């Protein structure tokens with residue numbers, strides 16, 4: 001039987017809660033949790049375990065607003081390819097629930113709010129770093145590299161590595177070697193994180209014409225690159241101990257977690273066509289980074 005408007009009393013005007021949910025969804029909230037953990041971890045290290053609670057809260061708020069702005073711009077620019085992919089076609093803009101103009105205004109407002117919050121309550125340097133993160137993710141990754149090269153996420157991944165710099169700068173007003181090591185950790189972590197996901201949904205990217213590595217070079221070569229990046233990541237994580245940034249608690253955690261992550265990459269190397277194994281590594285990448293930064297926080301609280 002044909003459904004009528006009477007069957008759906010709110011069909012004409014969407015409920016406010018549904019509209020708010022759509023705007024919330026545009027900010028890609030699930031990714032933000034890990035971005036916040038990396039920002040907070042950096043703040044704990046930079047303050048040697050004594051982070052000021054108000055500064056922590058305003059920096060996390062400013063960081064969330066910045067990442068939200070970046071993600072809304074990404075949803076806006078990528079609405080054509082998002083419509084072609086199963087994973088993303090129900091997002092608010094391709095599904096027609098939010099108009100491009102509304103999304104543009106929302107993204108601009110979020111970016112401006114992040115700048116004001118960080119500049120007023122943390123410092124100008126942190127605010128400028130967050131704006132750089134938005135600019136890099138939107139212009140360098142989304143507008144330029146994503147559709148043109150298999151190295152899109154290697155270079156574009158630098159944007160995702162900026163949140164710990166924001167956290168560090170909020171505490172100290174500057175950046176030192178330790179801060180750049182945190183940047184390096186996320187930079188090297190991003191290819192295994194993302195290529196595992198891209199292997200899972202390679203056909204989606206092929207359909208949308210996005211040159212993600214598995215689409216262009218296949219599963220075997222991608223699994224090899226994942227393994228090499230994971231291997232390169234481990235010495236960088238461990239270097240925080242001899243550099244004196246972190247203590248033995250972190251060293252033990254980083255060694256164990258590193259071995260676990262590398263074992264996952266090695267398993268995928270053996271069965272590169274197994275979607276299940278790629279999914280397992282993608283999940284492992286998220287737990288890995290989360291626990292690594294939690295270990296940094298615990299180490300700085302207990303040993304400093």
Ligand code: HEM
Pocket residue numbers: 028030031032033034035038087141153156157158160161186190193194197286289
């Ligand atoms: C250029 C760099 C990156 C790319 C291309 C990338 C790509 C992706 C994609 C496409 C997804 C699936 C998202 C979805 O379906 O909603 C995802 C999930 C995720 N990403 Fe990344 N990512 C990058 C960097 C990062 C960074 C730096 C973090 C945090 C530190 C991060 C954290 C996450 C988390 C937590 C999820 C899982 C979300 C869920 O639970 O569904 N990603 N990533």
Ligand SMILES: CC(C)=CCC/C(C)=C/CC/C(C)=C/COP(=O)(O)OP(=O)(O)O
Pocket residue numbers: 031035066067068070071074078088129130131133134137159160161162163166
């Ligand atoms: C300091 C600051 C504001 C930094 C920005 C950090 C940031 C927003 C990182 C996000 C990384 C990410 C999820 C990329 C996915 O993009 P995609 O277009 O490949 O994903 P999609 O296919 O799910 O849209």
